[in-house]
Amino acid sequence: MDSKRIISFLRQLMANNNRPWFQEHKAEYESVRAEFEWGISQAIERIVTFDPEIAHLTVKDCTYRFYRDTRFSADKSPYKNHLGAYIDAKGKKALRGGYYIHLEPDHCVLAVGNYWLPTNILTSCRNEIMGNTEAWLKCVENEEFKRYFNDEGQDNSIAYWDQPQGFGLEKLKTCPAGFPKDWEYVKYLRLKNYCAWHAVPEDFFEGDGWLDEMEHMFRVAKPMMDFMNAVIDDYE
Secondary structure (H helix, E strand, C coil): CCHHHHHHHHHHHHHCCCHHHHHHCHHHHHHHHHHHHHHHHHHHHHHHCCCHHHCCCCHHHHECCCECCCCCCCCCCCECCCEEEEECCCCCCCCCCEEEEEECCCCEEEEEECCCCCHHHHHHHHHHHHHCHHHHHHHHCCHHHHHHHCCCCCCCCCCHHHCCEEECCCECCCCCCCCCCCCCCHHHCCECCCEEEEEECHHHHCCCCHHHHHHHHHHHHHHHHHHHHHHHHHHC
16 A cells, blocks of 8 residues: 555645645545555455455445534534544444554554443443453453553553554543442453554555554454454344
8 A cells, every 4th residue: 555645645635624725636635545445455355364254345335435524513624634444344333343444644543443332332341341351351461462452551541542552442530330449350341442552653554564464463452352242243
């Protein structure tokens, strides 16, 4: 994937996020978009090798509109400053976890898991962690998972894009109601989602070699995601 070209265009757009500029450079956008979609098609082919559930997905199933919905936002910039793809067997709007690829100037990220869960499903996930603690710890406390997604010692109040890696995009300050506050692994009950992410440099996606590293990171996080999806799928 020609990520240098993609990032260069997005950086220019960030400085000129208006319709006249975009219309003037629309051909370039279409070319950059095609380059990104080619990379996502390669990613899907690679992920299928270890997660056949996503085999039916097309690039269109995984990518998003580039035009922002500004109706309820103070920011009226008409275009996004990033390109992203969410590869999920049940679609982009599913509650279950999936794989996310994000290209943005200074904020490129790979992520695995779910972003948001209703309270009743989140409670069920927490109960599953307590009921099958040994299996859960095998997913999230092994050396490889911690290598890519550990956020111990980081300021969890900082927006997650500003952290190099982590697990749980939003966390309660205390133990959720109805759960034991003195439980040894209470930090996992405080999570409000189960998303593991790892920031990568802008040139990470250059060429084809990134697919190997992406595959390794996604494989490392998949057991955690599968653990949670087994609960979430009961509700979808």
